[in-house]
Amino acid sequence: MINAQLTLLLEIQDLKAKLKELRAGSDLGALERETFGIDLDEAASQLETRVEELEGQLSEPIRRRYERIAGHLDRVVVPVIAGTCYGCFVSIPTATAGEEDPNASLQTCEHCGRFLYILR
Numbered sequence: 001m002i003n004a005q006l007t008l009l010l011e012i013q014d015l016k017a018k019l020k021e022l023r024a025g026s027d028l029g030a031l032e033r034e035t036f037g038i039d040l041d042e043a044a045s046q047l048e049t050r051v052e053e054l055e056g057q058l059s060e061p062i063r064r065r066y067e068r069i070a071g072h073l074d075r076v077v078v079p080v081i082a083g084t085c086y087g088c089f090v091s092i093p094t095a096t097a098g099e100e101d102p103n104a105s106l107q108t109c110e111h112c113g114r115f116l117y118i119l120r
């Protein structure tokens with residue numbers, strides 16, 4: 001069972017990554033755009049609206065931390081693999097210690113402050 005706030009953060013992060021791609025125009029060429037009549041500005045504003053909606057569903061303390069991280073870091077959620085935070089590469093064995101499902105509660109890295117998604 002993944003924490004609902006963690007799920008939200010992962011969705012926001014994914015939509016923001018997609019938004020960045022759209023703005024960079026990296027995944028659609030001019031030909032495809034013309035052929036399918038895709039309006040990238042329209043698509044981008046749809047994504048922006050969804051991101052704002054999801055951000056609005058974050059609880060107050062989590063949104064505050066999220067905004068602090070999102071202001072200066074590309075990723076707000078990073079995986080922890082074998083006890084290492086993949087945001088700052090500091091070992092945080094306590095993140096996985098003891099809990100049956102470590103993603104059931106929202107955890108943050110004490111070193112870089114990012115939200116953690118734990119893989120074992």
Ligand SMILES: [Zn+2]
Nearest residue numbers: 085088109112
């Ligand atoms: Zn970290």
